[in-house]
Amino acid sequence: MNTNHQTALAQKLLFLADDELILAHRNSEWTGHGPILEEDIAFTNIALDEMGHAATWHRLRQELTGEDVDTAVFFRDPAAYRNVQLVELPHGDWAFSMLRQYLFDVYELVHLAQLATSSYRPLAEAAAKIRVEEIYHLRHTAAWVTRLGLGTAESHQRMQTTLDTLWPYAQQLFVNLPEDEALGEMGMAVSPSSLLEEWQHLTTTHLTQANLIIPTNHMPPTTDRADHTDHLTSLLAEMQSVARQYPTAVW
């Protein structure tokens, strides 16, 4: 592996880690506020799972860059985060959080199946491990999409409104970036755009069955992972506050 490929791979791992970490943090905000106790616990556990996945990607990145995981998570400024905007948006109502997690879960399953064949073995092994766990996430969130889409007039309306909002944001997950070309040459990772067709097929089928109309707007608000909303700044201010106030603390 030459330096170019190593740099590209480290960036890719950062994309994977940041998407999972920020989404996990947003979802964890429901802890203690879920609509019913069982769902509160379930969604907290899903958040915990995504946090574990973020840690897995960060550890692989650390092997390449030497940057300590806690430093990368707690001492990196918003401008240096590389998550898509989809995951940093505030958690909204229950329909918003369930639908966002669902759209992301389908993307992850499609993506991880490809990453599991990566020529970079640590990446392939981690993807294979994470993929089986995601089966349960999808089972959970897909059921909520059906329940809310076919539920009451209000739940249906909220889902449709949320879908109209989230659909363009979700498209950012499939934007090819400069790193992807180098990684594709080496068989280390597939280009995000190659995942779109399968994702679109799976989500469209399921959402349509839930009586939801697929939005016509496919333009992501940004194609640059360095580009963030102000929501990320406030999220990180909260997430990083303890570590920054007590940088030598251990637990």
Next chain:
Amino acid sequence: MITTTHIWQALEEVKDPELPLVSVVEMGIVRDVQLAAGSVHIKMTPTFSGCPALDVMQRDIAAKVRALGFTQVTVETVLHPPWTSDWIADSAREKLQQLGITPPIRHGGNLIPIAFLDVATCPRCGSTNTILKNTFGPTLCKSVWYCHECQDGFEQFKAL
């Protein structure tokens, strides 16, 4: 002279913090024990990646081996081959049952039909007249079910 067999035996006493009767060996979490020139190298694998008990288990495993008199002990986390609930030993399955938790079905690598199978045997009465209430129970590794016969809930350790 302490051999790897003694180390495996000692590790049978390290329990899974979330399932206090079940050892990390029975759970299939300890994958390998190497002993060379007085230093011990252990390979462990996570059950569910987000499991908060992983760090505790890693510490407990290292502490247990040090207690045997070894000073050089490393515990490495490996992801391959990925942990499967098929590795949970029969002895552990019996203990899960005693704890009121239905053990996972052995799937032999074909997980998806099992993950979507809406049948679990009630650990109290043995009935399969049950219904899944939630894929995510009080911990990541457990789902929550309801038994129509007992008219009460129970947990199942998820197949992975």
